[in-house]
Amino acid sequence: MIRYFLILICFLCPVFSRADEPAIDEIRKKYNEIEALKLDSVSVKFELEDDPLSGKIVIFSDGPHVKKVVYESGAEHGGTTESYYYSNGDLFFVFKQDSHWRFSGNTRADGQSETVDGLKELRFYYKDGKCIRALTRETESPNADVLNEKIAKLPNLTLDDADLAERIFGKGSTFYGLKWIF
Numbered sequence: 001m002i003r004y005f006l007i008l009i010c011f012l013c014p015v016f017s018r019a020d021e022p023a024i025d026e027i028r029k030k031y032n033e034i035e036a037l038k039l040d041s042v043s044v045k046f047e048l049e050d051d052p053l054s055g056k057i058v059i060f061s062d063g064p065h066v067k068k069v070v071y072e073s074g075a076e077h078g079g080t081t082e083s084y085y086y087s088n089g090d091l092f093f094v095f096k097q098d099s100h101w102r103f104s105g106n107t108r109a110d111g112q113s114e115t116v117d118g119l120k121e122l123r124f125y126y127k128d129g130k131c132i133r134a135l136t137r138e139t140e141s142p143n144a145d146v147l148n149e150k151i152a153k154l155p156n157l158t159l160d161d162a163d164l165a166e167r168i169f170g171k172g173s174t175f176y177g178l179k180w181i182f
Contacts, residue, residue: 020132027125030087034067052076059178069175077101084172091172096122117144119151124168131165
């Protein structure tokens, strides 16, 4: 009985995972096209009064068409960079990187407290306003210089958080509307 159940799962899982592949391929194609463009940009920096949060928003456009919005912010122990990609006004992809640092509890050879840096990546693929795939990967290291290399070697894991995907989509929709402010 278990054998038949496992065979059924092995048979069905590839079907489910391939169902959105044409849409994912199209999203990757649009992403690569935008990254290859020489886009105009407008940047606004912000800083909150009496708060360590600061950052900037950069809007990239091809004439009147917003193609990409990058939001960067940071505070005392970390920061985020969120890149939102648009096609014909529709958000189709978000790449988010969150970084942080903390004390490890260890002491370095020079007597200073050791810190550990962390990096988390999230990818959201949208079609017709719905998240069709969300991926994540995360790593930490006492050497911040190796984080990008280290995370690139990790597999992406499926992120099952519909609420987060919806909040990110809402934020991306809000950012798209900023084109009228500048």
